[in-house]
Structure formats: structure tokens, C-alpha cells
């Protein structure tokens with residue numbers, strides 16, 4: 001009985017899927033579409049639903065746009081070509097962990113920034129809904145930031161279907 005349990009555990013742990021991907025690109029708006037498609041393509045083998053793909057794309061778009069227009073905003077004097085956005089994706093079993101990182105100006109008050117409708121750029125027609133969308137479309141959202149130290153947005157999403165994991169054996 002005990003041996004059977006151990007065997008089952010071993011089989012299960014072998015099925016534990018881990019897959020990792022990193023991207024680094026210039027913080028220009030042209031790359032926002034690239035970033036969301038790249039992350040969507042990365043999770044495709046997990047058989048996500050259309051809705052899951054669409055949720056992930058929206059969240060990535062919002063985070064990358066924020067890095068570009070807020071993290072490296074024009075007044076902050078960042079040198080063009082040195083402004084980079086980093087994306088780190090990790091799939092652990094059926095959960096996508098994705099970090100969107102900039103080395104820009106950072107956020108002074110994270111709690112306030114995450115409030116729906118809060119924006120520091122109303123003049124640019126921003127509606128202050130980016131973080132609210134990320135929160136709504138992903139299962140977990142964490143923002144790590146300090147003024148002058150850049151921003152890391154960590155999001156997690158469980159993907160419903162994972163049939164290819166069973167096929168792996």
C-alpha cells in the first residue's frame with residue numbers, strides 16, 4: 001500500500017510541468033503588441049481558452065503600457081535606447097506567473113496607484129483603470145515598487161485546461 005502511494009507521488013511529481021521564458025525589449029509603444037502576443041504564444045501549449053488568452057493579453061498590455069508611459073515618462077529624462085522592459089514568464093504546472101519589470105521612476109504610493117480611476121496622467125486621457133483590469137483579468141496581482149527603483153508587476157493566472165501535460169508521459 002505504502003509503495004503504491006510512493007509510486008503515485010513519483011508519477012505525479014514527474015508530471016509537474018515547469019517552463020520559463022524571458023524577454024527584454026525597448027520601452028517603446030510599438031513593442032506593446034509584440035509583448036502581449038509573445039506571452040500569449042508562450043502559454044499556447046497549455047491549451048488555454050480564448051477567454052484566458054484574451055485576459056492574459058489585456059493584463060500584459062496594461063502592465064507594459066504602464067512601464068513605457070509612466071515608468072519611463074518623458075519628464076524623467078531616461079535616455080532613449082536604455083529604457084528596457086523585461087518580462088519573465090514561468091509556468092508551474094497549470095499556473096502562469098508573469099513579471100513585467102521596468103527600471104523607471106517607480107511608484108510613490110502603490111496603494112493609491114492601484115485604486116480604480118486613480119491616474120497621475122489625466123492630461124494624457126488615461127483613465128486610471130490599468131491596475132483594476134490586471135486585477136480583474138488575472139488571479140493574483142502584486143506590485144513591488146519604490147521611487148527611483150523601478151517597478152515589478154507580478155501576476156498569476158491559473159489556466160483551466162492542461163491536457164498536454166497528461167500527453168507528456
Ligand SMILES: Nc1ncnc2c1ncn2[C@@H]1O[C@H](COP(=O)(O)OP(=O)(O)OP(=O)(O)O)[C@@H](O)[C@H]1O
Pocket residue numbers: 062066067068070071072102104105106107113114118119120121125126127128129130131132151
Ligand atoms: N510602471 C510604472 N511606473 C511608474 N508609475 C506607474 C507604473 N504603473 C503605474 N504607475 C502609476 O500608477 C497609476 C495608475 O496606473 P493605471 O494603469 O491603473 O492607470 P493609468 O495608466 O494612469 O491609466 P490607464 O491604464 O487607464 O490608461 C498611474 O497613473 C501611474 O501614476
Ligand SMILES: [Mg+2]
Pocket residue numbers: 062065066129130131
Ligand atoms: Mg495604465
